[in-house]
Amino acid sequence: ETYYGRITGHYRVIDSLATLAFDYPPRGEYFRAELEQFLLLVREENIDPLTVTGSYTGAMGALQFMPSNYRRYAVDANTDKHRDLWTDWDDVIASVANYLHEHGWEAGAPVLAEAKLDPDPSFQIGNAHRIELNQTIESLNAHGVKVETDVPPDTAAVLVSAEQRDGPAYRVGFKNFYVITRYNGSARYAMAVYDLAQAITQRVHGTEP
Missing domain, CATH: 1.10.530.10 (Lysozyme)
Structure with a gap:
């Protein structure tokens, strides 16, 4: 998704989500919900919302999770009390594993x-x-x-x-x-x-x- 975490986006997520939430009627409802999820996320993770960058649609980190997926599936694998999907590869790997598990992955089953x-x-x-x-x-x-x-x-x-x-x-x-x-x-x-x-x-x- 991000060239192995090297390219995670340079847009301020709060700007991207706010623009799409209130100036893109076809999907405004979806992005307003994601903006709400983003504000909840930065409060939970104690992050300055003005410093978070991502894609032009608001996807974040090596996994390019939207805020709702970040809150739902991200895992604090190393128990440092932060779910860091930009630089902490323990969290990144555990989070994508959790995402697949929650969507029905069966260990040992054929692909x-x-x-x-x-x-x-x-x-x-x-x-x-x-x-x-x-x-x-x-x-x-x-x-x-x-x-x-x-x-x-x-x-x-x-x-x-x-x-x-x-x-x-x-x-x-x-x-x-x-x-x-x-x-x-x-x-x-x-x-x-x-x-x-x-x-x-x-x-x-x-x-x-």
Whole structure:
């Protein structure tokens, strides 16, 4: 989200939220609520509201949490009585883990599986920007999608396109994949997160993940 915490935004959050709250009618109600959450947050964290910077929409820190999500999901991992999502990486990592947990992450459950595609003409691939678990392994198989997995046939799933340098490829996402898209709705983003995690696991343990 922020080039590993290096780019967290340079706009004053209170200015961004106030402008959008009162000078952007299409989403004014949403940003007024976020402005209220921001004022509560800085009071709780004992922060000068005029010093907090973030994106032009008011998202903050390495995780780019909006104020409501900051208050709801941020964690004081090192028990220093502050939830610092800018510079304290214990808090950052614990907070994103908490976010995923609260959205239904299942430890040890699969995220993605490779698929081979020979579908019937009426079958449609899921929207890459609006992921929904609208299929099962069984229904995908019935449409000519062969999934490399041992999960039960009634497992909820979604077929997504994964373009490769040598042409189109396809993968099937499960519940944990869907959970990642609650943080960022792009299927490509979620696949990149998963692939990076697998590469880190392999590097750390020296084995295939």
